[in-house]
Amino acid sequence: MKKFSFDLQARDGAARTGVISTPRGDIRTPAFMPVGTAATVKAMMPESVAATGADILLGNTYHLMLRPTAERIDRLGGLHKFMNWDKPILTDSGGFQVMSLSGLRKLTEKGVTFKSHVDGSKHELTPERSMEIQKLLGSDIVMCFDECPALPADRARIADSMRMSMRWAKRSREAFGDQPGHALFGIQQGGLERDFREESAKALIDVGFDGYAVGGLAVGEGQEAMFGCLDFATDMLPVDRPRYLMGVGKPDDIVGAVARGIDMMDCVLPSRSGRTGQVFTRHGVVNIKNARHADDPRPLDEACTCPACSNYSRAYLHHVFRSQEMISGMLLTWHNLHYFQEIMAGMRDAIAAGTFDAWQADFHSQRAQGDIDPL
Incomplete structure (x- = not known):
């Protein structure tokens, strides 16, 4: 079987380009991973997602363990077959969603017990259980189980959380074991604190992972603080492994992260914004709901080759959004x-x-120009 590997092919300053090889196909880096939370990228068919140029999708452990359950997906042949996606899939560990979505939850050294936001049923998620779920799903890239405090938080809270995440990372590595062709990524934590980020990186490198994520950013600290942290945090991670910035972001966040040595990113933003009428173009953000588009026969972006720009006018896209037609999303x-x-x-x-x-x-400079003038 083909092994998981990373080939760094070129650098320009801190920015890098390369290829992550997996048994299910290559991932060209820098890579953006669309988010398929519940085994679907909302409003898209898998073949359409592939047609946009995506080499890998992200699946969500927390949502899939609750519904339809990892055991059911496993019985049905694994997540790739279940959702008709034959390229690589990365699954997050579930930790972030437990912290942000679940109701009553209790955090201990062992893990987290919480109530499902779906039906109120009680569940326990530990590093071992997270590894088991992601194995049942058949993930190509598995994330170790961690805890992510919302920022701002005081240094003591950030330190305690980071150190527990590092202990959980070790347990995740042990529970993951040897799975040829599948990769396990560690997650650096430590808020915006340089010394904690360094301590976290050293702990992860001691354990040894196939790739390393920068976690705990894009949680309310703002772009300037995030870039400030990436200026030192990325360099603490091994040069010869992929570096993944979790949960980012807007186009200029992505470009700034790549400029600081990041290889992989994911975010719900392009799909969530699409459903709410917010469109990203090379000239900035367009709100299709605005009345200025109602009589505009021009495309969203004249240089774009996607179906929306190739085949439909702003006037049509405005109309179907206002009419709440499915084709809009x-x-x-x-x-x-x-x-x-x-x-x-x-x-x-x-x-x-x-x-x-x-x-x-x-x-x-193109984005600074803003949208084309109204007719």
Whole structure:
């Protein structure tokens, strides 16, 4: 069986481009992973997601363990078969959702007990159970189980949380065992504190993982603070392994993260925004619900080749959004995902060519121009 590996092919400053190889296919980095929370990227068919250029999807342990359950997915042949996606899948550990979504919860050294937001049933999630669920799902890239405190938090709370996450990382590694062709990523924690990030990175490297994530950012600290943390946190992680920034983000967050050495990202933003009429274009954000689009026969973005831009006018997209037609979420989500993948492809090419600074300058200047003038 083909092994999991990472081939770093080019660098331009701190930015990197390469290929993560898995038995289910290659992932070109920097990579953006659309989020398929409940075994679906909302409003998209899997083949449409692939058509946007996505090499990998993210699945959600917390949601899938509650409904339809990991055991059921396993009986039905695993998550790839269940959702008709034959490329790689990364699953998160469930820790973040437990903290943010579940009702009453109790955190101990062993793990977390919580009530389901679906039906109120009681569950326990531990590092061992998280590894078991992700194995049942058949994940290609498994995330170790961690706890992520919301920022701002005091240093003592951040330190306690980070150290427990590091103990859980060790237990995750032991429970994961040897699974040829599958990878386990550790998650660096420590808030915005340089010394805690360093302590966390050292603890993870001592255990040894196939890749390393920067966790605990994009949780309310703001872009400036996030970039400030990435300026030192990314360099603490091994150069020869993929680096994954969890839960990011807006287009300029993504570009800034890649400029600081990040290889992988995921976010619900392109799909969630598509369903609420918010569209990302090379000229910034467009709100299709605004009345200015009602008589506009032009496409969202004349340079975009997605179905929404190739086949439909702003006037039509405005109409179907206002009418709450399903096709609105489908077309706008497709456009957003297409645009995000276009950004990734542009960065990969620029890093390989050694022109990343010029590419970044062009990216920011185009977005600063704002949307085209109304008719």
